[in-house]
Amino acid sequence: MWHEVEPRCVHELDDTDLEILELLGEDARRPYSEIADQVGMSGPGVSDRVDRLREAGVIERFTVDLDRSQIRGGSPVLVQVSDGGESVERLQEDLSSADAVEHVFVTAAGDLTFIARPPEGSVREWLDDRLDLGTVTVDVTLLDEVNWTPSIGGTAFALACAECGNTVDSEGEQETIDGDRYHFCCSSCRSQFVERHDRIAEEA
Amino acid sequence: MWHEVEPRCVHELDDTDLEILELLGEDARRPYSEIADQVGMSGPGVSDRVDRLREAGVIERFTVDLDRSQIRGGSPVLVQVSDGGESVERLQEDLSSADAVEHVFVTAAGDLTFIARPPEGSVREWLDDRLDLGTVTVDVTLLDEVNWTPSIGGTAFALACAECGNTVDSEGEQETIDGDRYHFCCSSCRSQFVERHDRIAEEA
DNA sequence: CCTGAAAAATTACGTGA
DNA sequence: TCACGTAATTTTTCAGG
Numbered sequence: 001m002w003h004e005v006e007p008r009c010v011h012e013l014d015d016t017d018l019e020i021l022e023l024l025g026e027d028a029r030r031p032y033s034e035i036a037d038q039v040g041m042s043g044p045g046v047s048d049r050v051d052r053l054r055e056a057g058v059i060e061r062f063t064v065d066l067d068r069s070q071i072r073g074g075s076p077v078l079v080q081v082s083d084g085g086e087s088v089e090r091l092q093e094d095l096s097s098a099d100a101v102e103h104v105f106v107t108a109a110g111d112l113t114f115i116a117r118p119p120e121g122s123v124r125e126w127l128d129d130r131l132d133l134g135t136v137t138v139d140v141t142l143l144d145e146v147n148w149t150p151s152i153g154g155t156a157f158a159l160a161c162a163e164c165g166n167t168v169d170s171e172g173e174q175e176t177i178d179g180d181r182y183h184f185c186c187s188s189c190r191s192q193f194v195e196r197h198d199r200i201a202e203e204a
Numbered sequence: 205m206w207h208e209v210e211p212r213c214v215h216e217l218d219d220t221d222l223e224i225l226e227l228l229g230e231d232a233r234r235p236y237s238e239i240a241d242q243v244g245m246s247g248p249g250v251s252d253r254v255d256r257l258r259e260a261g262v263i264e265r266f267t268v269d270l271d272r273s274q275i276r277g278g279s280p281v282l283v284q285v286s287d288g289g290e291s292v293e294r295l296q297e298d299l300s301s302a303d304a305v306e307h308v309f310v311t312a313a314g315d316l317t318f319i320a321r322p323p324e325g326s327v328r329e330w331l332d333d334r335l336d337l338g339t340v341t342v343d344v345t346l347l348d349e350v351n352w353t354p355s356i357g358g359t360a361f362a363l364a365c366a367e368c369g370n371t372v373d374s375e376g377e378q379e380t381i382d383g384d385r386y387h388f389c390c391s392s393c394r395s396q397f398v399e400r401h402d403r404i405a406e407e408a
Numbered sequence: 409c410c411t412g413a414a415a416a417a418t419t420a421c422g423t424g425a
Numbered sequence: 426t427c428a429c430g431t432a433a434t435t436t437t438t439c440a441g442g
Contacts (some may be wrong), residue, residue, distance in 0.1 A: 028266035
């Protein structure tokens with residue numbers, strides 16, 4: 001039994017959660033005790049939070065960021081598929097399970113774009129094997145660099161300003177409107193947001 | 205007691221390395237002792253290999269795969285920038301450090317494509333802030349799904365078939381041609397590869 | 409959520425092939 | 426060079442509060 005702690009909804013991330021996520025983004029094998037020091041908690045406390053974040057689905061998995069060019073020789077290509085009335089879901093599934101595919105994006109219009117490293121020298125064959133180039137049109141672009149930015153600059157996971165989307169740091173401000181708490185990076189964003197909110201409320 | 209170990213260059217990944225990477229891709233916080241059991245090594249042995257893989261740059265970092273939609277509300281967009289003679293490097297750097305940007309791709313032609321989650325309702329503003337829409341032309345596509353596949357199906361890091369690029373599992377076959385060792389996922393890929401190789405050799 | 413003890417993992421180091 | 430075994434250290438897990 002511990003002192004009353006107001007139950008924290010798993011869907012609301014507080015600043016500590018964000019800090020933990022950022023630290024894990026930098027090095028997922030960092031000991032929880034080290035994280036605990038930085039966020040001012042105990043090791044078990046951090047462990048509990050991480051468990052909750054996993055269960056809530058915020059953390060999908062701990063993984064490793066590899067230099068794939070050292071594993072799979074091919075150059076990365078960006079492929080845009082203009083759907084020929086095919087089943088997008090099946091295609092997406094096929095692609096996701098194909099080894100050379102690194103990212104799959106589905107557009108709101110139902111088209112597919114993906115990043116892959118097909119085997120060198122037989123890119124066309126490789127594409128044809130999974131796309132049937134006779135029925136769909138593809139646009140293939142050779143890439144020079146593929147960059148994933150989980151936390152570059154150490155701020156990627158920080159709270160987002162409700163107005164401009166930028167990072168909310170310690171200089172930030174908060175405001176509770178209609179029971180919802182919003183974060184802002186600066187006072188001008190806050191006033192702009194509040195102003196628009198009031199205007200909309202007035203019109204309604 | 206073990207059999208003679210031939211010296212292994214750090215730039216050549218053997219099957220054990222690949223297996224370790226795959227296991228780490230599934231769960232980067234998995235204990236090394238557990239990995240050791242699966243690959244038939246001791247805990248310290250796995251630790252040594254991982255250290256070497258990090259130093260070699262194959263492992264760039266241990267990190268966490270997050271459900272970003274739970275952290276940063278905006279919908280993901282794919283933005284293709286048709287370069288207006290601008291400095292690609294600077295733009296790329298700016299974008300990489302922007303909080304809402306998740307991936308940046310540089311094409312061989314020097315164009316930029318990136319995935320981001322700009323603040324809802326002010327996508328155009330957000331874009332203009334970092335791209336100067338007056339001088340560059342952009343193509344923005346709303347995305348429905350963003351899928352990163354470090355190891356879906358648990359086979360993404362396995363050896364690639366020299367013919368089709370797919371995973372080589374225990375059913376796979378190998379063949380040494382002209383001193384180079386090739387891996388294949390099945391006998392048909394192997395025969396097809398050998399056949400083509402012979403034909404090319406004959407023509408030369 | 410914290411403390412503190414038990415269990416488990418990681419690291420360091422010496423040795424063998 | 427690479428990997429193993431053992432021991433020292435650190436970290437995680439699991440009580441109890």
